[in-house]
Amino acid sequence: MSKVMATTGNTAAAIGAALAKPQVIAAYPITPQSSVVENLAGMIANGELNSKMVEVESEHSAMSVVQGAAVSGARTFTATSAQGLALMYEPYFRMSTLRLPMVMAIAGREMTSPETVWGSQQDSISVRDAGWLQMYVEDNQEILDMIIQGYKVAENQKVLLPINIIYDGFFLSHLMERVEVPPQEKVDQFLPGYNPQHVKFNPSEPMAVDPLTPGDILMEYREDHLKAAHKALEVIDDVDNDFGNSFGRYYGGAVQEYLCDDADIVLVTMGSMTGTAKEAVNIKREQGIKAGLLKIRAMRPFPETKVNEVLKGKKAVAVVDRNVCFGWNTGTLFVEVKAALNRCDDISLVPVIGGLGGADITLNHFTNCIDLLQKTSDYKKYHKCIWFKKGGELHEVS
């Protein structure tokens, strides 16, 4: 039987990690992630979790420690946010290019400056091209479930890449809600132990790892890495299906559609804003507007084909980003969706930015946004960026 509890997103992340039984954990506390590591340290101290916890002096060391452990064949876990992720960047990149699977939770936080500690997706978005898989979740149950699924995706022999499970700082990390905790035996059945074949330090069978590599060979590494990331799209869907069969919760894999089939207007969202956006879709449906929602779960690899299939033929689509894409005057997901839709010129595609630095994204924002799309769908190529302002207002920036 699953245990039902009321818990925060950070505790859900810690419980998910513990159920996956990582052999080595190293992490450094940073707001809003800190209680993930505090919880895990508590479980180890209480004897509930048999993992080696390494206390480190920085995130750079945290990732370096789990990297060493992963090269030695261990299943590992860490978590961070914002400036911690930035400090971690050097070993973070190498984790993926060494093809070392692991799960790292990111409690998303705005990047300074101006000084801030509150929620955003700017931190994880800014490292989307470091070779990791990145998945964004909507609620605390999905945090727990995806950390377990994350290991199964990352450790798949066709993938062998590290994965970030990303949840909005404070909006989920500090949100308390009902979460079902699956029993350990069922998780053990779903997720067997990690047994790497491709790289493992073992004194009796010496192996050279990461020698200085000339460009023509390095390019083969990169080609394989890209292929594996592409392959991960199928694996994400398969693991979601397996998880659903075992635990009864299906998330849709790389994307989740909500009332998209007959929709003229679609909101594209990522993360904790999704629930509020679904409410707005329901309200507008009651008013006779054919609205729908596409939740992007996998940012890396980007589910280009699925996004195309869902949005093809729609009249107007707003892509809502809790981050900015510097240089494009839009959010980053917008740029990704636009790239995926490069042959769909007849869709009015509207970039939206909101919720930066812990600002709230509200029901009014989304209902106003659907109203705007309704007008937009009458004429094509509407492309001014909309900003969600305080009080539910929309503000156009050309």
Place this chain on the structure above:
Amino acid sequence: MREIRLHGRGGMGTVKAGEVLVYASVKGANYGNSIPFFGFERQGAPVTSFVRLDDKPIRPKNQVYHPNCLIVMDETIQKAVNIFEGIRDNTIMVMNTNKSLNELDIPEEITKVGILDATSLSLEFIGRPIPNTIMLGAFVRATNWVDLKYVCERAGQLWGEKNMAAAEKGYELCEVHEVGENDGK
């Protein structure tokens, strides 16, 4: 869906009180979520927390703008914050105050008021001016939206027996008044 906004000051356990309500709702086989307003939390500074309760899964994970219940941990917070902003018709208010009902300025949207002097009671029962557990008991008395036994259970787990007893006292001593003309809706 029931939406609650809690107003207090840093150090009164306002955010924790919201989490206890979610615990009690989930324990009662229902759903709930709570989220603090993210600001500059300091001892004595205004603190706001938001709670949603329902008998089915709750999608929104953001702040509450149109509550139908207010829990006011400190009456004087009104000097700093408009506690009535956005309230719905037939809102229930639970307030920590040493005033009587007649002395309070209550807008017409509020149709039920639970009052008690939770600061004095917390000094008496806990020995510190932390009114949250007493106010949670008062909330249950005024609303009956969660089960008192689960509130007491969680208060006991988090803060010990004195706080468990304090929640019971809050339930016992809260004066509940029907006000306005929209009674019973």
